[in-house]
Amino acid sequence: MGQNQANLGSTTMRWSAGILIVLATAFVSEAQTPKVEKPLADLYPLKVGTKWTYDVDAGNGQKVQVTNQISKLETIDGQSLARMETLVNGNVQTSEHLSATAKGVFRHRANGVECTPAVCILKYPPKEGEKWEETTKIGPQEVKMACVSGPSEEVTTQAGKYKAVSVAVDTTINGVKLESTSWYAPGVGMVKQKVVIGGRTITLELVKFEAGK
Secondary structure, three states, X not given: OOHHHHHHHHHHHOOOOOOOOOXXXXXXXXXXXXXXXXXXXOOOOOOOOOEEEEEEEOOOOOEEEEEEEEEEEEEEOOEEEEEEEEEEXXXXXXXXXXXXXXXXXXEEEEOOEEEXXXXXXXXXXXXXXXXXXXXXXXXXXXXXXXEEEEEEEEEEEOOEEEEEEEEEEEEEEOOEEEEEEEEEEOOOEEEXXXXXXXXXXXXXXXXXXXXXX
């Protein structure tokens, strides 16, 4: 893999649920909860303390286990955002800031850098076949996304079986393209993901889910 693909691979890890490139809100207390209309199905819980543990197969013989966690709420530019951190061996590697409304889940920041504008990574309510496009900048990087909601299907993971909604995304980052499909289960969030970049396939599979208290 060339240097550009290596750098993009690193960017990809930040763009999917904080691992690869990858939501309704329920927070700790009423004082902490943004006043939004809740969707019928919470496909990406953002309650503080929520944790997802994944096995990641990088497709080149490398495997690693990572944990995503909603560590806290932060008010940025007057908006309450959930900070999601990705940990490897107990150390924070990446972060992103997310919000959820009745319209969907939005990514506002990646590793502290503002997404201008914030991008919708998951639409509410999910409708099979619905398409949308997003264009944003993260620092100097221009990111374009063409998204489509897929069918609800049964997904088997190490954590169990889930009825999950799929979302396929074609992403272009500074002219380099990658494809991803993510599966989201109600009340759990992302349970599986597959990313294809430069002929290499990276997969994530949920090992353990811990709901926030």
